[in-house]
Amino acid sequence: MNKNDHSFLSSEIVENVSLIFKALADPTRIKILYLLSQEECNVNHIAEVLEMSQSAVSHQLSMLRNLRLVKYRREGKTLFYSCDDEHVISLLKQAIDHSEHH
Amino acid sequence: MNKNDHSFLSSEIVENVSLIFKALADPTRIKILYLLSQEECNVNHIAEVLEMSQSAVSHQLSMLRNLRLVKYRREGKTLFYSCDDEHVISLLKQAIDHSEHH
DNA sequence: ATTACATATGAATATATGCTCATATGAAGA
């Protein structure tokens, strides 16, 4: 195949796809997203269930928020986070299934 | 939800899923895998088409080989690489589609 | 206003990652 005959991806698309997969590439974020795919959670609950510090969780939520993969609603002092991108959750679940069935 | 009521992912699964997405998280590897999903390529061809050094391509192929995402066959001095994990290619193409349609 | 609680954020640090450069390996032909 000649160099000009390829169907190329624009660098914008490549960067976007890279961002999606980067979000899913970290064990901590995988656990957070999987947890949020099961139920809406507040920050401390996530920290307790996943046995990590409040700060670490909050930093990761901040990143996931920037990528619009999660959203939250406030109830008093508490913020309840949930998933905001079903497609990305679908990618995650497919990878989990794939991994579980070798 | 109580801490014990969650469906947890084993750390082995989490690590595996993380490895898959890490492989897909780098722009260079996205381009290589997308190219290989279109045609079998030798190393120099990949380097030329993607305008990167032979060494950089070879390092990335080495990683993709270890993860069994690509395979190769030899023809004389030349190695022809191709995709070896249709499921991962499927994840990649879904992310591309998603990204293209905003 | 003061305090307590829930969460966010900035700086610092440690580790991971991707590239380059130089060199090694390995196959094929002279």
Add this chain to the structure above:
DNA sequence: TCTTCATATGAGCATATATTCATATGTAAT
């Protein structure tokens, strides 16, 4: 065997990433 070509690999470096620690912000109750 010597050379050439295709690819692989190791060391070193620069950047990115995830965490911790300390502190800030913001809400609600007293």
